[in-house]
Amino acid sequence: MLSVVSRLNTRIFLRKIHFYRQHHKIGQKSSQNYCRQNKLSRFLSYTMAQANSNADHKHVNRLIDEKSPYLLQHAHNPVNWYPWGNEAIQLAKKEDKLIFLSIGYSTCHWCHVMEKESFEDEETAKIMNEKFINIKVDREERPEIDKLYMTFILLINGSGGWPLSIFLTPDLSPVTGGTYFPPNDRWGMPGFKTILTKVANKWETSRADLLETGQSVIEAIQKTNSQKKAESDSHDDHHLMSIEDKFYQAINIYKRVYDRELGGTKGSPKFPEVSKLNFLFHAFVQTRDDEVLDIALTTLDKIASGGIHDHVFGGFSRYSVDKKWHVPHFEKMLYDQGQLLQAYSNAYKITRDKKYLEIAHKTFKYLCTDLRHPAGGFYAGEDADSYPTYESKDKIEGAFYAWEYNEIKKLFEENQDKFVKFKEHKPFDIYTYHYDIKKNGNVEPASDPHGHIRGKNILFVKGSINETADKFSTSVNTIEAILNIGNEILNIQRQKRPRPHLDCKIVTAWNGLLLIGLSKIACISDNPLRHEYLNVGKKLIEFVKEYLYDEKKKKLLRVCYAENNESQPTRGAKHIYGFLDDYAFFIKGLIYFYVASLDISYLHFAKELQELQDKYFWDTKNSAYFYSEASQSDVVVRMKEDHDGAEPAGNSVSVQNLTLLSSYFEEQKFKEKAVAICNYYSNVSPMGYALPEMLSSLLLEDIGLHMLVVVGPDNEKTRELIDVASDYYVPGLLCILLLVDRPHEVTRKSVSQFKMVKDLPTAYCCHNKRCTLPITDVKLLHKEFEKYLRITKQSNDVKN
Structure with a gap:
C-alpha cells in the first residue's frame, strides 16, 4: 500500500505529465517528434527521480543549498555532509577531528555505487558523523582540489579514480585515502566501515605516524610545484636533448605502445587520449611517416566502430572497459566530444575521407540536441546510469544504450513500411549482422562483471560497411540507407526510455574545448554544415561573455548552472572563478574561431583574456602557470600539471596560444612566456608521451x-x-x-x-x-x- 507521501507524489507526477503534454503537444507529427520526445524523456526522468527521492526525505544536510547537481544528489544522505568551505574546516579544527573528503561528479557510475552502498547506509553514516567532519566536492566545480588530492593518492597508491576518498587533517593535509571502497570487507579490499574505524582509531592513538606519511608526500608535491622541472632532476640528461630528438623519441614510443590492430594503447581500459592523436597527426605532417598516420587513423576508426561510439544518435562515452572499444563506461562528457571533433577534423583534412566528417556531423547533432542550452552554452555531460523503466527504483549502468535481440526484431517488424524499398535485402539481418547483435547478447561477462547488461547488445561494428555489402551482395549505399533507418527506429524507441541524468553545469574550460572543435570543422570549405558550426560557435562565445565572464572583476568563471533548458543560467550565490584550463582552452577556442570566422574581435578578446591569465596564474619566480590563483587560500599547494591526460594540461595549451598571439600581435612578451614554459618543463621525460600537446607547440616554435x-x-x-x-x-x-x-x-x-x-x-x-x-x-x-x-x-x- 502506498504511503501518503508516495500517493501525493504520484498525483503530482501525473499532473506534471499532463501539464507537459498539454504545453508541448507530445505525440503529434513524427517530423516534429524527436526534440519533443527527447524533452519529454528528460522531463519524465527528472520528475521520476524527484518523485523517488521526495518519497522519503528522512534526511536533509547542508548540500541542499548548493547548485552542483553532484552535491544535490547527496543532499538527502544520512551523512552530515558539508560543502567545501570555511564552516566545515573551522569545525574540524574546533572538534579536533579528521576531515573525510569525498570527491566525484554527477555522471560517475562508481560514485553512485559508493553512495548507494555506504553514504545511504545508516550504520556507515553514524560512524562518519561521529568520527569525522564530512565534506563533498564536485571535481568539475573545484578541479584544483581534485588535482591536489588525486596527486597524493597516485603517489601513495599508484592508481587513482573517482570517487576519490581522502582523509585530511583540520589544516587540510592529507594522511591517507583511496578511491572506491566496498561497504564491507571483500575482493581482498577492506570495507569502508573498517577503514573509517581504523583511521579514526589511529587519529586518536598514534596520530604522529598518520601525520608523518601524509606530510612527507605533501612536501614532495610542494617541492615539485615550486621549482623548475629541469632543476628537480638535474642529473637527468633529458633536458639536454634537442627538440628534434625529443620529437623522434616520442614517435618511437608511440610505435611501441600503440595497438596496431585495435588502436589506442595496448591492453584495457582504453581512453581516446586525443592529445596523443593530435601529436601523431602533427608528427605525420613533419615526417610523412605513414606508420605514424596509420596509428592515429586506426585508433579513430576503431573508436568510431566501437560501442564507445553511440551508433544510434551520436556522441562518445568516456572510455572502454575492454581492449576492443566495445563496452564503455557509458557517461558522455563534453570534454571528450569537443576533443574528438578536433581529431576527426584533423583526420578529414589529412585524408579527405568523408567518413570522418560524417562522424563529426553526427557528434555535432548529438551535442546540439542533447547537451546544448538554448542560450548557447553546453552542459557538462550525461550519466552512465539510468532507470531501466519508469517503474524502476534502481538505476543500472548502460540501461539507456543496451538492446535485447527480440526488442530490435519487434521494432523492425513494427516498422516494415519504412523498409519497403529494401524489403528483398532483409533489413533486420543486415542491421544485426553489421552491429554484431546476437540473440543472447554480445557483451562478454568480463566486460560486465555486475551483469547489468547480461543478455543484451551494445551496437558494435566488427567489420566495415564494405564487408557488410559484400556479405549481402548489395551496394554500400543500400547498406547505409538500411542502417540509417534502423538507427532512427531505435532512437525513437530509446527516447521513450528514462534518460540518463543530465549534469546541467556549464563549464568554461569544456566549452572552450568544444569551441576549438567547432572552429576546426567550420574552417573546412566543403563542409555543408559550415554555417551551422559558425552560428553555434558564435552563440557559445556570446554565452560565455554573458554568463561566464565577470566584466566588473575582469575574470572568467569556472561554471554556471541551469536546471533545465527552460531555466535561465545562474552563477550561484558563491561564484567559482576560473582556473588555468578555463582561460587556456577558451583562449585557444577564440583564436581558432577567428580563423574560421575572420572576425578580428575574437582575436582581441583572446588577447585580453591571455593578459588576464598572465596576471592571475603566472609564477613570477620559476615561470609557467599555476593551476589556481594565489587568492585561493583554501588549497595547501598551488599545482602545476605535468601531463596531458583526458584533457590537455593548461600549460601545454598555453604554449601554443602564446606562440600564436605573439605572431598575430607582434608582441614579444607572449613569445618569452612560451619559451619560459618550455624551459620549465624541459626535463619532463619523455616529453612527447607525457606532454604531447606541449611538444607539438614547442615544435611549432622551433620550426x-x-x-x-x-x-x-x-x-x-x-x-x-x-x-x-x-x-x-x-x-x-x-x-x-x-x-x-x-x-x-x-x-x-x-x-x-x-x-x-x-x-x-x-x-x-x-x-x-x-x-x-x-x-x-x-x-x-x-x-x-x-x-x-x-x-x-x-x-x-x-x-x-
Missing part, C-alpha cells in the same frame, strides 16, 4: 609558424583565397585577412606592406620571414599548400 596573408576587398573572391588554407592540415597556421577598405582591423602591423596585384585579391604564403611571390589564382594557391605538404620531410625513416 617557425607558417602564415597566409590575403589582401583584398571584403568579397567572395577574397574569401575563396583565404578558404584554401582551411582545406589543409597545417599545424599552427596564421591566417591574416587584410581588407583594403578596413586596414585598421589587422593586428599584425607589418603585413601592411602586402598589396593587391592588378586590383585582384592576392595571397602570400610566408615562413621564417620569407614569402612567396603574390598569388591571385586559387588553383596556384592550392599547389603552394600541396608543395608545403610534400617538402616537410620526405623520408619515412625515423631516428632510433
Whole structure:
C-alpha cells in the first residue's frame, strides 16, 4: 500500500505529465517528434527521480543549498555532509577531528555505487558523523582540489579514480585515502566501515605516524610545484636533448605502445587520449611517416566502430572497459566530444575521407540536441546510469544504450513500411549482422562483471560497411540507407526510455574545448554544415561573455548552472572563478574561431583574456602557470600539471596560444612566456608521451609558424583565397585577412606592406620571414599548400 507521501507524489507526477503534454503537444507529427520526445524523456526522468527521492526525505544536510547537481544528489544522505568551505574546516579544527573528503561528479557510475552502498547506509553514516567532519566536492566545480588530492593518492597508491576518498587533517593535509571502497570487507579490499574505524582509531592513538606519511608526500608535491622541472632532476640528461630528438623519441614510443590492430594503447581500459592523436597527426605532417598516420587513423576508426561510439544518435562515452572499444563506461562528457571533433577534423583534412566528417556531423547533432542550452552554452555531460523503466527504483549502468535481440526484431517488424524499398535485402539481418547483435547478447561477462547488461547488445561494428555489402551482395549505399533507418527506429524507441541524468553545469574550460572543435570543422570549405558550426560557435562565445565572464572583476568563471533548458543560467550565490584550463582552452577556442570566422574581435578578446591569465596564474619566480590563483587560500599547494591526460594540461595549451598571439600581435612578451614554459618543463621525460600537446607547440616554435596573408576587398573572391588554407592540415597556421577598405582591423602591423596585384585579391604564403611571390589564382594557391605538404620531410625513416 502506498504511503501518503508516495500517493501525493504520484498525483503530482501525473499532473506534471499532463501539464507537459498539454504545453508541448507530445505525440503529434513524427517530423516534429524527436526534440519533443527527447524533452519529454528528460522531463519524465527528472520528475521520476524527484518523485523517488521526495518519497522519503528522512534526511536533509547542508548540500541542499548548493547548485552542483553532484552535491544535490547527496543532499538527502544520512551523512552530515558539508560543502567545501570555511564552516566545515573551522569545525574540524574546533572538534579536533579528521576531515573525510569525498570527491566525484554527477555522471560517475562508481560514485553512485559508493553512495548507494555506504553514504545511504545508516550504520556507515553514524560512524562518519561521529568520527569525522564530512565534506563533498564536485571535481568539475573545484578541479584544483581534485588535482591536489588525486596527486597524493597516485603517489601513495599508484592508481587513482573517482570517487576519490581522502582523509585530511583540520589544516587540510592529507594522511591517507583511496578511491572506491566496498561497504564491507571483500575482493581482498577492506570495507569502508573498517577503514573509517581504523583511521579514526589511529587519529586518536598514534596520530604522529598518520601525520608523518601524509606530510612527507605533501612536501614532495610542494617541492615539485615550486621549482623548475629541469632543476628537480638535474642529473637527468633529458633536458639536454634537442627538440628534434625529443620529437623522434616520442614517435618511437608511440610505435611501441600503440595497438596496431585495435588502436589506442595496448591492453584495457582504453581512453581516446586525443592529445596523443593530435601529436601523431602533427608528427605525420613533419615526417610523412605513414606508420605514424596509420596509428592515429586506426585508433579513430576503431573508436568510431566501437560501442564507445553511440551508433544510434551520436556522441562518445568516456572510455572502454575492454581492449576492443566495445563496452564503455557509458557517461558522455563534453570534454571528450569537443576533443574528438578536433581529431576527426584533423583526420578529414589529412585524408579527405568523408567518413570522418560524417562522424563529426553526427557528434555535432548529438551535442546540439542533447547537451546544448538554448542560450548557447553546453552542459557538462550525461550519466552512465539510468532507470531501466519508469517503474524502476534502481538505476543500472548502460540501461539507456543496451538492446535485447527480440526488442530490435519487434521494432523492425513494427516498422516494415519504412523498409519497403529494401524489403528483398532483409533489413533486420543486415542491421544485426553489421552491429554484431546476437540473440543472447554480445557483451562478454568480463566486460560486465555486475551483469547489468547480461543478455543484451551494445551496437558494435566488427567489420566495415564494405564487408557488410559484400556479405549481402548489395551496394554500400543500400547498406547505409538500411542502417540509417534502423538507427532512427531505435532512437525513437530509446527516447521513450528514462534518460540518463543530465549534469546541467556549464563549464568554461569544456566549452572552450568544444569551441576549438567547432572552429576546426567550420574552417573546412566543403563542409555543408559550415554555417551551422559558425552560428553555434558564435552563440557559445556570446554565452560565455554573458554568463561566464565577470566584466566588473575582469575574470572568467569556472561554471554556471541551469536546471533545465527552460531555466535561465545562474552563477550561484558563491561564484567559482576560473582556473588555468578555463582561460587556456577558451583562449585557444577564440583564436581558432577567428580563423574560421575572420572576425578580428575574437582575436582581441583572446588577447585580453591571455593578459588576464598572465596576471592571475603566472609564477613570477620559476615561470609557467599555476593551476589556481594565489587568492585561493583554501588549497595547501598551488599545482602545476605535468601531463596531458583526458584533457590537455593548461600549460601545454598555453604554449601554443602564446606562440600564436605573439605572431598575430607582434608582441614579444607572449613569445618569452612560451619559451619560459618550455624551459620549465624541459626535463619532463619523455616529453612527447607525457606532454604531447606541449611538444607539438614547442615544435611549432622551433620550426617557425607558417602564415597566409590575403589582401583584398571584403568579397567572395577574397574569401575563396583565404578558404584554401582551411582545406589543409597545417599545424599552427596564421591566417591574416587584410581588407583594403578596413586596414585598421589587422593586428599584425607589418603585413601592411602586402598589396593587391592588378586590383585582384592576392595571397602570400610566408615562413621564417620569407614569402612567396603574390598569388591571385586559387588553383596556384592550392599547389603552394600541396608543395608545403610534400617538402616537410620526405623520408619515412625515423631516428632510433
